[in-house]
Amino acid sequence: MKKKGPLYALFLSLILLLPGCSSIAVLNPKGPSARTLSDTILLSILVMLGVLAVVYILYIFVLVKYRAKKSNEGYIPEHEEGNKVLEAIWIIIPIIIVAFLSVVTVKTTNEVENVAADYQDQTPLVIYASSSNWKWHFSYPEEGIETVNYVNMPVHRAVEFRMYSFGTITSLWIPQLAGQKYAMSDMLTTLHLSADTEGSYIGKNANFSGKGFAHMEFEALVLSNKGYEDWVKEVKETAPKLTEEEFKGLLATDYLGRKTYSSTHLEFSPPPGDHGEHMSGGGKEMDMDNGNQEHQDNKEIHPSPEPSSGTEFDSKPDPEVDQPLPSSPVDESTHEGH
């Protein structure tokens, strides 16, 4: 997978056939994790085009050559039982292809499940990402800050997202930075990513979660190290503290714009145990009868969604929004605020 030039050329020529799709996010990666996935996808496309070519050539050949026509009228084909050698060939070759792709899969799956090779000497920046109704809460335990519906990260830094949910299963996905992973109420999932280009990327929930699902997007902004530090400092100085009261209010609201706080909800509402503990049962915080009680407690104030009354929510922004709602996460104008 080192020589990607021809792969890109081939794929580009394919996509250029379709006007209007110059921005294929998945194949336009901006970090090592997404790049691994993009390379894997391009490689698999190439192998699969080869398979398709073999089938299509054979298909066209037999259809053209053996179609019923005047010249072969009355021809009754002979009985043909099969051929052990031929059948063995189309068993063995696919096995080889599958074996090859399996090796690639196992290797790349391990790669993206861990910190990228170039960043292994760093301690990852931990960001807890939790979802509630149609919002994302991002908590930075190290910095002691929290944001709602946007996440800022420093460039060239290993980032470890720890995801969970206050309700339905959601899936955190920033296509240009990494593949998605589910956020669930009863366990913590981990996503490693890092960005090597500054910029604003679309993040979204990729798993259907009810009425407001289509609007559950957020901006993932990758800043320079300096820019990130300045932002953290500014937040600590200017943003209000996130009180338990305030947090319950956030959970109870269906839709929100951006919000910023100078403390996290992790202090009074710890996340569930991670998958390993959950499955082994050896975790201290997690027991199957009780779950993580404090995490569970928050769900009690989490309201059921109202029966649908239309789609007017996108036209009425929350009055408390203290930062402008971007019309699109990639909207350039929103960068200036940071």
Place this chain on the structure above:
Amino acid sequence: MDLDKFKVHGEPLIYGAMISIALATIGILVGLTYFKKWGYLWREWLTTVDHKKIGIMYILAALLMLFRGGVDAMMMRLQTAAPEMKFLDAQHYNEVFTTHGLIMILFMAMPFIIGLMNVIIPLQIGARDVAFPRLNAVSFWLFFMGAMLLNISFVIGGSPDAGWSAYFPLASLEFSPTVGNNYYSLALQISGIGTLITGVNFIVTILKMRAPGMTLMKMPMFTWSVLITNVIIVFAFPVLTVALAMMMFDRLFGSQFFTMANGGMDMLWANLFWVWGHPEVYIVILPAFGIYSEIIATFSKKNLYGYTSMVFSMLIISLLSFLVWAHHFYTMGQGAMVNSFFSITTMAIAVPTGVKIFNWLFTLRKGRITFTTPMLYTLAFIPIFTIGGVTGVMLAMASADYQYHNTMFLVAHFHYVLIPGAVFAVIAGFHYWFPKVFGFRLNERLGKHAFWWIIISFNVTFFPLFFLGLMGMTRRMYTYSEESGFGPLNMLSFVGAVGLAIGFVILVYNIYWSTRYMPRDTTNDPWDGRTLEWATHSPIPLYNFAIVPKVETRDALWSAKHENIPLYTDTKYTKIHMPSNTGKPFILGVVFFFLGFFLVFSMWIPAIVSGIGILVVLAFMSFDKDQGYYIPVEEIAATEKKLMRGETV
């Protein structure tokens, strides 16, 4: 009682649906009374235990559901045709995609296949009926009532809205407080029990009722595919039964199997659902492979290439289908090890599937290929399904799936697998076996018109979705912004969907036109077939075969026609034992419908009464002393004489 919960508010489309359902019902009732057809309907259809009639009813119901699911599909594609469309709101869209999935898989594809199975399997194995004819009627009426229960949800109380996979906790009472998912658990449960019974019935039929001489390795490929499918049904459906019961307990009685608190596990639902749901995909696709095998052999005038490897590939697929369910949630944080295991098992399915593709291509080789309508669908299946297959391998790679999961790429893939793999197959099978059942062919010219509309539009509809997925469009989004750039390709897809709709309308018009104008087929074997179903009359007499055929080769009829291996060695008719019609399966279905309906709305007393009603009907059925009847020799002789002359009976 609170009548308010029955109402669905404020949707002109739903009011329209209500009115049309009411008008159609009144129309049918008035029509039946006016033409004095109540007795005919009861005697000939509602009480029938004849596998052919049950098959026809399955197919009719499936066609009806194809249009219901098709209208859902059109509404979805219209709603997403352009950014910020205001045709449907979020709630309505969620209900539409949920029921589209449920209806197309469970109430269209599967019953269509079970319908063809019912009509053809006893004929292909030279049997007079299925092993348990009355149980077969029970299966049909349970399926039908389950389907009706789901369909009324749209106008009474609200449809399920948590996706066809109904993941918890979204499908729980907390997040889906309407009755929609109650309908889900009960409608699927009732029809699922029917399917499970079918599974048992057909395994016994195929294993015990084959014509003398037909060893397992001499069975036609469609029969093989159906046998394997039914084994999958018997292993997979109990899981669904249990999962749906747990879901019902969670929603109706406050148990906490899948809740967020008190030890409930949302993942448990996902696991149970897909342990059934993945094999379910093969339940609809394996019989399609069987249908294609029959058609390819017939229209290339050759026996099937590599019969043994075809059978073994299906057996291996059926085994693997139970080992891959976790690929539906690679992104659930189950770790690299588990994901790698499921990646490899999933990709392994490509090997036996590839074997089948190449065997079909080599069946065509050195054949004499005629391009009839059923053959066209079969030939179109090969290149299109291969695209579905290779994208399936791409999705099977766990790492890459982190980028495809839940996106339109996935939606494109499974439509590329299921539409050629199941829908084209049932249409092909429908055209192929239609003259056997009704005694005349469908019009070829209209058939080909419909074919080209469907094939071209299919690709226009679904190919753009691969790109939308890679661009980051997730599935089940009811709207998107202009800036996302998803607009143009979605519009293209909508244009394709309109073409598909036109194709299906032509297909149905063809049925109407052919019924009126096509000449009767007097040969009983219009396609120069190879297997036993073409050895009896068209339309098929009640007893299928006056004399039970003897089988010596795989393509028994072909051997009889071309190698002088006689099918019938007996020459004398003997009296034939037939089961009597019974209304009990229909009544059982109706009572199940009411039980389901009352449970949906938690109306306990009527529900308990219905439950007792079911036990009463079952008791009556088990004490039924009706042992059937004999068709006397004279009657068989008379019928055969008439049929030989080309008259209908």
